[in-house]
Amino acid sequence: MENILHAASTALGILFTPLRMGYLILGVILGLVIGLIPGLGGIVGLSLLLPFTFNMDPYSAMAILMGLAAAVSHGDVIPAILFGVPGTVGCAATVMDGYPMAKRGEAGRALGAAFNASLLGGLFGCLILAVSIPVIRPVILLFGSPEMLSICVFGMTMVASLSGNAPLKGLTVASFGLLLSMIGDDPQTGTLRYTFDTLYLWDGMPIVPVALGTFAIPELCDIMINRTSIAAGGKIDAMSGQWQGWKDAFSAWFLVLRTSALGTACSMVPGLGASVIDWLAYGHAARTEKGASLTFGKGDVRGVIAAEASTNAREGGSLIPTIAFGVPAHASMAILLGAFLIQGIVPGPDMLGKHLDVTYTIVWSLTLANVFGTMICFMFANQFARISTVRYTLLLPIIMTLVYIGGFEGQHSWGDIITLLSIGTLGWLLKKCGWPRPPLVLGFILGSLVERYTFISVERYGWDWMTNWFVLIMFAMSALGVFQRVFSGRQSGNGKRQTWSFAKPMLSLSAGLSVSHLIVFLIALGIAVQWDFGARLVPEIICGMGILFAGGLTFIELFKLKPEHQESEMEHAAAAATGGQMKMDLHMGYGTMSERQVYGRALGYFGWVWGVLVGAWMIGFLPALFLFQVSFMRFHGKEKWLMALIVSACMSIFIWFVFDYIVNEPWPQTVIGDLFPVLRTFLPWW
Numbered sequence: 005m006e007n008i009l010h011a012a013s014t015a016l017g018i019l020f021t022p023l024r025m026g027y028l029i030l031g032v033i034l035g036l037v038i039g040l041i042p043g044l045g046g047i048v049g050l051s052l053l054l055p056f057t058f059n060m061d062p063y064s065a066m067a068i069l070m071g072l073a074a075a076v077s078h079g080d081v082i083p084a085i086l087f088g089v090p091g092t093v094g095c096a097a098t099v100m101d102g103y104p105m106a107k108r109g110e111a112g113r114a115l116g117a118a119f120n121a122s123l124l125g126g127l128f129g130c131l132i133l134a135v136s137i138p139v140i141r142p143v144i145l146l147f148g149s150p151e152m153l154s155i156c157v158f159g160m161t162m163v164a165s166l167s168g169n170a171p172l173k174g175l176t177v178a179s180f181g182l183l184l185s186m187i188g189d190d191p192q193t194g195t196l197r198y199t200f201d202t203l204y205l206w207d208g209m210p211i212v213p214v215a216l217g218t219f220a221i222p223e224l225c226d227i228m229i230n231r232t233s234i235a236a237g238g239k240i241d242a243m244s245g246q247w248q249g250w251k252d253a254f255s256a257w258f259l260v261l262r263t264s265a266l267g268t269a270c271s272m273v274p275g276l277g278a279s280v281i282d283w284l285a286y287g288h289a290a291r292t293e294k295g296a297s298l299t300f301g302k303g304d305v306r307g308v309i310a311a312e313a314s315t316n317a318r319e320g321g322s323l324i325p326t327i328a329f330g331v332p333a334h335a336s337m338a339i340l341l342g343a344f345l346i347q348g349i350v351p352g353p354d355m356l357g358k359h360l361d362v363t364y365t366i367v368w369s370l371t372l373a374n375v376f377g378t379m380i381c382f383m384f385a386n387q388f389a390r391i392s393t394v395r396y397t398l399l400l401p402i403i404m405t406l407v408y409i410g411g412f413e414g415q416h417s418w419g420d421i422i423t424l425l426s427i428g429t430l431g432w433l434l435k436k437c438g439w440p441r442p443p444l445v446l447g448f449i450l451g452s453l454v455e456r457y458t459f460i461s462v463e464r465y466g467w468d469w470m471t472n473w474f475v476l477i478m479f480a481m482s483a484l485g486v487f488q489r490v491f492s493g494r495q496s497g498n499g500k501r502q503t504w505s506f507a508k509p510m511l512s513l514s515a516g517l518s519v520s521h522l523i524v525f526l527i528a529l530g531i532a533v534q535w536d537f538g539a540r541l542v543p544e545i546i547c548g549m550g551i552l553f554a555g556g557l558t559f560i561e562l563f564k565l566k567p568e569h570q571e572s573e574m575e576h577a578a579a580a581a582t583g584g585q586m587k588m589d590l591h592m593g594y595g596t597m598s599e600r601q602v603y604g605r606a607l608g609y610f611g612w613v614w615g616v617l618v619g620a621w622m623i624g625f626l627p628a629l630f631l632f633q634v635s636f637m638r639f640h641g642k643e644k645w646l647m648a649l650i651v652s653a654c655m656s657i658f659i660w661f662v663f664d665y666i667v668n669e670p671w672p673q674t675v676i677g678d679l680f681p682v683l684r685t686f687l688p689w690w
Contacts, residue, residue: 116249
């Protein structure tokens with residue numbers, strides 16, 4: 005206990021320096037802004053920040069990342085309450101009562117209650133995280149490689165199988181992510197695996213372009229497809245009545261305590277992400293609060309309080325399995341795992357021993373981020389609300405520029421951008437077809453840990469470790485969870501069960517994805533059998549599981565009829581609150597648009613983003629990004645020339661100052677630079 009208290013006080017002292025507090029506040033501000041923009045959210049925000057943590061020390065990296073992760077849950081309530089459009093899926097339940105309150109003139113009260121409930125819920129989650137560390141530490145230190153491997157497998161199968169009513173999709177995607185992590189120089193034997201004589205792949209695919217491609221590219225694509233701004237021109241009043249909302253949250257202290265505890269407990273379970281937790285808490289409040297059946301859904305402040313307290317408490321709870329076992333409870337924690345690996349920190353015993361000060365830095369950062377986020381929202385709610393009304397034609401090229409620069413931070417190579425866009429294109433197809441994307445990143449991040457634990461277990465214990473009682477129990481639970489999800493139908497929103505029904509083969513894009521995955525696993529297995537035992541052991545296991553999952557999914561996709569009842573989004577969310585499962589992913593509907601319109605606009609979007617790559621290869625990164633911003637705003641967005649030039653110039657100057665002048669970014673060779681080498685003397689990006 006003395007060591008733990010010393011580590012906690014040391015971490016607080018480390019965090020309270022001007023530089024790290026500045027990083028923390030910057031992360032909070034970025035999180036608030038990202039939470040305001042529908043379709044982005046914490047996953048995309050953390051993915052954008054990830055490349056900028058390369059040159060930071062672990063304490064600064066955790067400060068800025070946790071600042072963003074905590075603040076997103078504060079910022080997303082502003083568009084949810086004022087405009088009825090949740091900034092992230094985690095505050096969808098807040099709309100139920102927050103928006104009706106805003107429509108009857110109580111927006112300030114609803115926001116005040118939401119901000120205070122978020123603060124109290126967040127602090128509760130931090131408290132549980134802090135007091136859990138002394139309890140978990142002696143337990144986790146007893147675990148060896150076999151036990152850690154079984155926990156990784158259990159967490160991965162839990163997350164993958166909790167993928168709506170199609171768990172085989174999650175398992176297939178997770179297997180594909182594991183396979184991607186096998187690319188590169190094998191650490192045991194030195195064998196080059198799946199590099200195809202490409203130097204870029206020798207060190208494996210970097211986490212940054214994979215994460216950005218999986219989450220950021222598809223979300224930006226959906227924003228462009230929908231082509232909408234939130235409540236443009238609408239009247240904004242987010243200030244009056246906030247103090248009354250604060251008092252409401254304190255008056256309902258027992259509701260805050262119950263829903264915070266519910267959110268913290270549920271967030272420890274892999275797969276029960278924010279899209280489920282807020283509805284569980286909302287449903288609990290609706291069933292237990294006096295008179296709730298008559299007022300919930302019509303503007304009851306208790307509905308706002310319940311949803312927000314549980315949602316913000318989840319960060320503290322979800323960090324417990326992430327830190328102790330390396331098993332992220334939801335997608336944002338998978339990105340945080342990537343940050344650990346970038347800093348050379350292995351989750352598990354090291355986080356509770358050698359790196360205990362880093363662990364408590366996370367606790368303090370999360371605590372202070374909740375306080376700062378609430379204060380900033382309380383003071384500047386009106387100003388932040390106006391950000392959510394900015395036209396997508398101005399926001400999208402700015403964010404896309406940051407995505408390009410962030411993706412390039414992987415290995416500072418053209419391969420980073422190709423990986424970014426390739427994974428991004430795949431990510432959008434997965435999302436469009438209802439395939440979950442978080443298992444892909446989770447598999448990619450956990451792949452190195454799974455291989456390390458497997459190799460150590462086999463080398464040290466032979467195959468005797470398979471008889472370990474803990475390993476047997478975890479593997480049995482993993483298998484049971486998978487089979488239960490695969491072979492049992494799920495109750496749909498109207499109470500009907502989705503049943504198996506077969507017909508003649510039907511081709512679809514989703515079936516094409518299944519077949520493509522199956523072919524990839526078959527080819528990868530054919531290549532792996534030629535390697536030494538140490539190099540091929542884990543890839544063969546992954547390919548075998550991938551063939552099993554993708555093969556079964558291919559059969560289902562080709563022959564299974566769709567359910568007669570197609571659930572609406574509200575029914576889908578309600579099903580989650582009563583025991584059903586939602587996909588662990590972000591969702592943005594396309595309204596009444598036809599499939600042809602959706603694919604046409606998506607094709608236009610990917611034409612723009614791939615065109616930037618061609619332009620950057622020809623004339624350099626900075627000139628290509630400037631031309632992209634101007635062209636997109638003027639010709640696609642129909643913005644005025646002056647507006648397009650001013651915004652693009654400001655953004656380009658910022659990029660140049662930070663990455664060229666200060667960081668001295670090593671820009672890659674370009675065609676124009678090869679033709680006229682003298683230009684590189686004056687303009688390094690050529």
